[in-house]
Amino acid sequence: xxxxxxxxxxxxxxxxxxxxxxxxxxxxxxxxxxxxxxxxxxxxxxxxxxxxxxxxxxxxxxxxxxxxxxxxxxxxxxxxxxxxxxxxxxxxxxxxxxxxxxxxxxxxxxxxxxxxxxxxxxxxxxxxxxxxxxxxxxxxx
Numbered sequence: 001x002x003x004x005x006x007x008x009x010x011x012x013x014x015x016x017x018x019x020x021x022x023x024x025x026x027x028x029x030x031x032x033x034x035x036x037x038x039x040x041x042x043x044x045x046x047x048x049x050x051x052x053x054x055x056x057x058x059x060x061x062x063x064x065x066x067x068x069x070x071x072x073x074x075x076x077x078x079x080x081x082x083x084x085x086x087x088x089x090x091x092x093x094x095x096x097x098x099x100x101x102x103x104x105x106x107x108x109x110x111x112x113x114x115x116x117x118x119x120x121x122x123x124x125x126x127x128x129x130x131x132x133x134x135x136x137x138x139x140x141x
Contacts, residue, residue, distance in 0.1 A: 084112070085108070088101050
């Protein structure tokens with residue numbers, strides 16, 4: 001009988017210990033879930049939100065860059081047309097029109113070349129004058 005009683009006591013201890021272990025595991029699980037919930041609520045900028053924000057910022061920057069390039073191209077277009085004239089449409093033109101355009105090209109090229117040389121010379125003169133005035137201001141003359 002003593003053996004049976006010892007076995008029952010041991011089984012009761014084991015059952016009691018198993019119950020305690022189960023409760024500890026349950027409490028530990030609840031604590032982990034609570035800590036995960038706290039961590040999830042802790043920061044406003046989650047990694048997913050940061051990725052989305054970066055993506056949006058890159059898209060916006062690309063759009064702004066594209067708009068800026070279009071604006072600059074629109075600013076340059078009239079200047080090109082003023083300096084070089086409108087392009088001639090020779091694809092749909094007849095042979096006489098093409099010959100006339102080709103005959104005018106050397107004259108046009110010569111005038112543009114003279115214009116560029118003149119601008120280059122003026123830029124050089126004004127650049128030299130500017131550099132000389134700067135050096136005089138610094139006392140290096």
